[in-house]
Amino acid sequence: MAMVLHSLQLLIILCVYFICLAFAQNEDQFIYNGFHQANLHLDGSAQIYNDGLLQLSSMSLNQVGHAFYTLPLKFNTSSSGLNSSLSFSTNFVFAMVRQFPNIGGHGFAFTISPSRDFSNASAHPLLGLFNFSNIGLATNHILAIELDTVKNDNFGDIDDNHVGIDVNGLQSVEAATAMYFSNKEGRNISLELTSGNPMHLWIDYYEAEKLLNVTLAPTYIPKPNQPLLSKRIDLSQYLLQDMYVGFSASAGESASYYILGWSFNKSGQSQSLDVSKLPPLLQQEKTKENTGLLTKSLVITVILLLITITGAAYILRRKKYEEIREDWEREYGPHRFTYKNLYKATKGFSDKELLGVGGFGKVFRGLLPSSNIQIAVKKISHDSKQGMKEFVAEIISIGRLRHRNLVQLLGYCRRRGELLLVYDYMPNGSLDKFLYSNEKPNLNWFQRYRILRGVASGLLYLHEEWEQVILHRDVKASNVLLDADLNGRLGDFGLAKLYDHDTNPQTTHLVGTVGYLAPELTRTGRATTCTDVFAFGAFMLEVACGRRPIEVQGLPTEMILVDRVFQCWRKGAILDASDPRLEGSYVKEEMELVLKLGLFCSQSMPAARPSMRQVMQFLDGDADLPELPHDEACFGTSTNSEAYGLSLFPSSSRGSAPSMFSTDSILRSGR
Numbered sequence: 286m287a288m289v290l291h292s293l294q295l296l297i298i299l300c301v302y303f304i305c306l307a308f309a310q311n312e313d314q315f316i317y318n319g320f321h322q323a324n325l326h327l328d329g330s331a332q333i334y335n336d337g338l339l340q341l342s343s344m345s346l347n348q349v350g351h352a353f354y355t356l357p358l359k360f361n362t363s364s365s366g367l368n369s370s371l372s373f374s375t376n377f378v379f380a381m382v383r384q385f386p387n388i389g390g391h392g393f394a395f396t397i398s399p400s401r402d403f404s405n406a407s408a409h410p411l412l413g414l415f416n417f418s419n420i421g422l423a424t425n426h427i428l429a430i431e432l433d434t435v436k437n438d439n440f441g442d443i444d445d446n447h448v449g450i451d452v453n454g455l456q457s458v459e460a461a462t463a464m465y466f467s468n469k470e471g472r473n474i475s476l477e478l479t480s481g482n483p484m485h486l487w488i489d490y491y492e493a494e495k496l497l498n499v500t501l502a503p504t505y506i507p508k509p510n511q512p513l514l515s516k517r518i519d520l521s522q523y524l525l526q527d528m529y530v531g532f533s534a535s536a537g538e539s540a541s542y543y544i545l546g547w548s549f550n551k552s553g554q555s556q557s558l559d560v561s562k563l564p565p566l567l568q569q570e571k572t573k574e575n576t577g578l579l580t581k582s583l584v585i586t587v588i589l590l591l592i593t594i595t596g597a598a599y600i601l602r603r604k605k606y607e608e609i610r611e612d613w614e615r616e617y618g619p620h621r622f623t624y625k626n627l628y629k630a631t632k633g634f635s636d637k638e639l640l641g642v643g644g645f646g647k648v649f650r651g652l653l654p655s656s657n658i659q660i661a662v663k664k665i666s667h668d669s670k671q672g673m674k675e676f677v678a679e680i681i682s683i684g685r686l687r688h689r690n691l692v693q694l695l696g697y698c699r700r701r702g703e704l705l706l707v708y709d710y711m712p713n714g715s716l717d718k719f720l721y722s723n724e725k726p727n728l729n730w731f732q733r734y735r736i737l738r739g740v741a742s743g744l745l746y747l748h749e750e751w752e753q754v755i756l757h758r759d760v761k762a763s764n765v766l767l768d769a770d771l772n773g774r775l776g777d778f779g780l781a782k783l784y785d786h787d788t789n790p791q792t793t794h795l796v797g798t799v800g801y802l803a804p805e806l807t808r809t810g811r812a813t814t815c816t817d818v819f820a821f822g823a824f825m826l827e828v829a830c831g832r833r834p835i836e837v838q839g840l841p842t843e844m845i846l847v848d849r850v851f852q853c854w855r856k857g858a859i860l861d862a863s864d865p866r867l868e869g870s871y872v873k874e875e876m877e878l879v880l881k882l883g884l885f886c887s888q889s890m891p892a893a894r895p896s897m898r899q900v901m902q903f904l905d906g907d908a909d910l911p912e913l914p915h916d917e918a919c920f921g922t923s924t925n926s927e928a929y930g931l932s933l934f935p936s937s938s939r940g941s942a943p944s945m946f947s948t949d950s951i952l953r954s955g956r
């Protein structure tokens with residue numbers, strides 16, 4: 286019996302071996318006009334439709350998608366006995382469709398990689414290829430030809446519409462704005478990658494010349510004579526013997542990327558795809574092309590009819606959707622949402638969709654009608670015309686900020702007396718609900734620590750990694766929102782500026798929340814990165830201790846969190862300050878670090894506080910925390926009458942720290 290089983294096993298192994306061999310010999314070339322029977326490995330949001338269309342990335346939140354040829358191909362074989370060259374030739378037809386102009390979508394890349402498992406890679410801005418710890422490393426052995434639609438200064442991107450050659454990272458070794466050489470006209474003609482129209486890309490590598498040519502063109506013309514990119518590069522330095530070829534995409538919230546056909550060849554020139562055999566784009570994405578005359582006139586009749594019928598209704602309803610648009614706003618067109626869409630998205634700003642009420646106004650949940658994207662709309666009452674231009678400029682610039690720990694601003698809309706800001710919707714609401722209310726589950730230490738690190742890196746980005754320093758001015762638990770995976774994202778940055786423009790010069794420009802205000806801020810009214818660090822310190826203590834910075838236990842008795850943590854530390858029992866709801870289950874070293882770092886940031890002298898970069902280093906264990914001063918007077922928060930005197934709102938009866946003037950959370954979860 287055992288003998289039979291054994292030989293059966295052997296037989297199967299042999300069969301598999303020969304099948305593999307057969308594949309290995311033939312399958313270094315393929316051509317897919319549509320992906321019906323394609324030998325592809327898909328993951329993430331990648332899928333193949335019935336008509337053979339390959340969708341790399343759909344409009345789901347932050348999704349990445351990969352589609353790789355299932356089998357590895359032989360590239361760098363010169364060290365082994367095999368005889369295969371590094372040359373390859375490929376061409377594919379793709380379409381990038383985005384929902385709103387100028388937002389969403391990061392791009393995708395044709396990729397040659399030693400692995401087709403990208404489970405550790407991050408979505409945007411890393412295209413689903415790398416994560417923040419391996420990007421740029423020579424051990425990646427990745428060649429990518431990126432179609433990049435976001436200008437990311439961290440990677441030295443030339444613009445938001447380019448093709449680039451990337452090796453092991455996203456800093457292109459060569460890049461060019463999307464365009465094609467017209468053989469007929471003898472000149473370059475520019476293309477917009479995200480136009481939604483299908484385009485054709487050829488990538489050819491010639492080992493003998495060590496030359497990588499990349500050629501782009503619309504689908505209605507043959508391959509141009511001149512490539513867009515031609516780069517001398519020795520791929521034997523980067524590619525290993527067994528490599529996978531395919532596509533990696535990170536579309537973000539509002540774009541979809543499609544591949545219509547793909548031809549690949551390792552033993553010669555890849556056959557150019559026959560565009561007429563390719564599957565059509567989905568109905569809704571289809572570009573208007575040769576619609577028959579009949580349908581055209583039919584469409585026109587229907588449209589005329591509709592116009593007449595709706596004309597009357599329109600005039601009546603116009604008032605309802607009336608907006609303010611001024612000349613200077615023209616350049617911000619792409620970031621404008623129409624009031625009508627926002628009205629519909631929020632079901633007429635219905636109370637049912639109300640997420641919360643902040644210092645500036647109400648926040649509503651919405652669902653954009655055309656794309657099913659969830660948004661949060663902050664409705665801010667704003668009467669003054671003054672400063673609006675500067676503020677909108679600021680908002681647009683903030684909209685360009687992209688960081689996984691910041692709540693993404695998508696755009697805005699203006700009405701008389703009202704400004705509407707549109708943000709990514711954060712399904713889990715604000716962090717304070719998790720810390721203080723019983724309606725949300727308790728967060729464990731791992732989650733809390735990850736949130737702290739995330740918010741620190743978001744704040745570091747605002748302070749040091751953007752073109753200009755951006756102060757948050759109101760870091761606190763209710764301004765930290767949690768996404769679907771419970772990652773912390775900082776919201777409401779930059780809104781303080783609106784307040785600046787809005788006040789008359791007599792009042793102080795103090796923005797922030799009592800308990801998080803650095804002592805020098807209440808004196809000078811001047812916010813700095815040091816005052817943000819102070820607030821972050823209070824926030825760290827808040828998360829570790831599960832208490833607000835100041836708890837009013839019946840006036841005038843207050844519990845000052847910094848003082849409490851300091852007392853515990855001086856007694857040599859700093860862990861006593863930790864949140865009792867954690868029931869002691871936390872990493873002792875991390876808890877101690879967070880509490881001490883919280884104190885360290887809460888020092889009264891601005892110069893004694895660390896920078897956000899140092900905070901990050903401490904949290905990552907890359908630097909040791911210095912000894913804390915033993916004098917209580919070195920730590921301080923503005924809890925005194927000085928601060929209360931400035932407060933617009935007297936301390937609230939629920940014992941929470943009163944919010945001064947300003948920005949409350951944007952997307953607070955509903956009550």
Ligand SMILES: *[C@@H]1O[C@H](CO)[C@@H](O)[C@H](O)[C@H]1NC(C)=O
Nearest residue numbers: 361363364521522523524525
């Ligand atoms: C590719 O093969 C050459 C020749 O054997 C070798 O020197 C080179 O290190 C290989 N490249 C990589 C990235 O392994």
Ligand SMILES: *[C@@H]1O[C@H](CO)[C@@H](O)[C@H](O)[C@H]1NC(C)=O
Nearest residue numbers: 366367368369370371372552
């Ligand atoms: C290896 O390939 C090269 C070029 O394709 C060819 O000239 C050479 O004869 C091949 N060598 C062997 C051992 O097959």
Ligand SMILES: *[C@@H]1O[C@H](CO)[C@@H](O)[C@H](O)[C@H]1NC(C)=O
Nearest residue numbers: 404405406415416417418419
């Ligand atoms: C980054 O990716 C590499 C390789 O997949 C993996 O080993 C590493 O753990 C990842 N790092 C993070 C922080 O996810």
Ligand SMILES: *[C@@H]1O[C@H](CO)[C@@H](O)[C@H](O)[C@H]1NC(C)=O
Nearest residue numbers: 400401402403404405406419
């Ligand atoms: C992902 O990261 C984990 C932890 O570092 C590692 O064990 C795993 O091998 C990585 N996966 C891949 C595909 O690199």
Ligand SMILES: *[C@@H]1O[C@H](CO)[C@@H](O)[C@H](O)[C@H]1NC(C)=O
Nearest residue numbers: 461466471472473512513514
């Ligand atoms: C077209 O663009 C390519 C790539 O940027 C450039 O090398 C070439 O000189 C341009 N040709 C003409 C005719 O402008």
Ligand SMILES: *[C@@H]1O[C@H](CO)[C@@H](O)[C@H](O)[C@H]1NC(C)=O
Nearest residue numbers: 491496497498511512514515
């Ligand atoms: C690659 O591009 C260069 C630069 O335009 C050109 O000289 C060369 O002929 C191209 N190679 C092939 C095989 O088309």
Ligand SMILES: *[C@@H]1O[C@H](CO)[C@@H](O)[C@H](O)[C@H]1NC(C)=O
Nearest residue numbers: 314315550552553554555556
């Ligand atoms: C690959 O190249 C060879 C040699 O030029 C050619 O015969 C074959 O048709 C090509 N295959 C594909 C799929 O392009």
